Amino acid sequence: MLEWLESSALARMVQESMWGYPIVLSSHAVGMAILVGLALMINFRVLGLAPKVPLTALKTMFRIAWVGLVINVASGAMLFVANADAFYESTPFWLKISLLVVGITLLVMLSRRIPGASDSAQDYVPTPQVRWMAFLSSVALFGVIVFGRLIAYWDWKDF
Amino acid sequence: MDGILTWMRDSALAAMIVNNIWVFPTLETLHFIGLILLMGSLVVIDLRFLGMAPRIPLNAVLGFLPLSFLGFVINLATGILFLFSDPYHYYENLSFRLKMLAVLLAGLNAIWFKLSLNVESLPVESTGNPGMRIRVIAGLSLLLWISVIVFGRMIPYLK
Numbered sequence: 608m609l610e611w612l613e614s615s616a617l618a619r620m621v622q623e624s625m626w627g628y629p630i631v632l633s634s635h636a637v638g639m640a641i642l643v644g645l646a647l648m649i650n651f652r653v654l655g656l657a658p659k660v661p662l663t664a665l666k667t668m669f670r671i672a673w674v675g676l677v678i679n680v681a682s683g684a685m686l687f688v689a690n691a692d693a694f695y696e697s698t699p700f701w702l703k704i705s706l707l708v709v710g711i712t713l714l715v716m717l718s719r720r721i722p723g724a725s726d727s728a729q730d731y732v733p734t735p736q737v738r739w740m741a742f743l744s745s746v747a748l749f750g751v752i753v754f755g756r757l758i759a760y761w762d763w764k765d766f
Numbered sequence: 767m768d769g770i771l772t773w774m775r776d777s778a779l780a781a782m783i784v785n786n787i788w789v790f791p792t793l794e795t796l797h798f799i800g801l802i803l804l805m806g807s808l809v810v811i812d813l814r815f816l817g818m819a820p821r822i823p824l825n826a827v828l829g830f831l832p833l834s835f836l837g838f839v840i841n842l843a844t845g846i847l848f849l850f851s852d853p854y855h856y857y858e859n860l861s862f863r864l865k866m867l868a869v870l871l872a873g874l875n876a877i878w879f880k881l882s883l884n885v886e887s888l889p890v891e892s893t894g895n896p897g898m899r900i901r902v903i904a905g906l907s908l909l910l911w912i913s914v915i916v917f918g919r920m921i922p923y924l925k
Contacts, residue, residue, distance in 0.1 A: 626923075628923075629919065629920050629922075629923040629924070632919050633915070633916045633919040633920060636801075636915050636916075636918075636919045637912055637915050637916065639798075639802070640801060640802060640805035640806070640809070640912075640915060641805075641809060643802050643806065644802050644803075644805045644806025644807070644809055645806055645809055645810065646806075647802060647803070647806050648806045648807060648809075648810045648830060648833070651830075651833070656829065656830070656833075657826060657827070657829030657830055658829075659823060659825075659826035659829060660822050660823075660826045660827055660829060660830075661821055661822060661826075663821075664819045664820075664821035664822045665810075665819060665822060667818065667819045668810060668813065668818070668819065671809070671813065671818075749799070752795065752798050752799065752802070753795050756791060756794050756795045756798060757791065759791075760787075760791045
């Protein structure tokens with residue numbers, strides 16, 4: 608399975624074209640900035656930063672955050688197939704993916720708790736439970752970045 | 767220039783970074799966290815000034831600006847430490863030079879933004895959208911900072 612992935616046409620393109628790998632890496636960094644950057648700002652607002660920004664309006668920005676997620680799942684899948692066996696055996700890679708699933712699940716739960724554009728002039732006040740979702744998803748996403756960076760060092764000989 | 771580069775390369779600081787295996791990955795992780803804070807806050811502000819989420823008052827969204835400065839300071843500090851670790855490599859690198867040019871242009875663009883806010887005397891308390899000049903500046907800000915990320919990621923490849 609892993610060998611088949613690594614010899615697929617997509618993997619070849621990423622491995623062999625001179626600009627394939629750096630372009631995919633750059634996309635992964637830009638997608639990270641959009642997804643984690645926006646998620647953190649919404650989380651920080653839930654936790655009390657910039658209190659004059661209405662949460663019901665800021666919620667719209669989740670749509671852009673999900674664009675970042677799509678960019679990173681796509682570019683991440685391309686990086687994975689180009690080096691499938693090394694990633695498959697990498698401990699920090701699986702820690703990263705686990706924390707990503709936890710972080711995204713918490714973010715989706717949080718986004719569903721914030722009401723969308725409403726007619727009432729009152730802004731949504733987050734419950735303690737929603738504040739915990741914001742805090743824990745921020746911690747999980749920080750972990751995604753830390754373990755993502757460690758992939759290149761933990762078993763550095765493989766990369 | 768040669769004098770400065772040689773001094774940086776032979777400094778005790780450079781030896782500390784190069785000789786401890788955990789220092790460089792730690793600096794890289796901090797550089798990514800700074801990137802997230804800088805880009806996340808600027809994406810929210812720029813998207814708002816481009817016209818997204820018009821119910822957010824323009825002056826309220828500027829409440830995210832302290833995180834842009836925090837992220838920039840983290841990345842300036844960690845970036846200078848990267849320079850010390852291998853000054854000749856960075857100085858001669860095409861992608862690094864393009865990245866620094868993009869940072870400079872983004873800085874000038876930020877000054878233009880500040881001056882335009884004063885000149886246009888925006889109804890910052892109100893919701894609704896700013897004029898075309900402010901929108902152009904916000905769009906340029908996004909493009910320039912994304913190019914900073916891309917050129918940064920390209921440093922090992924575009925020499």
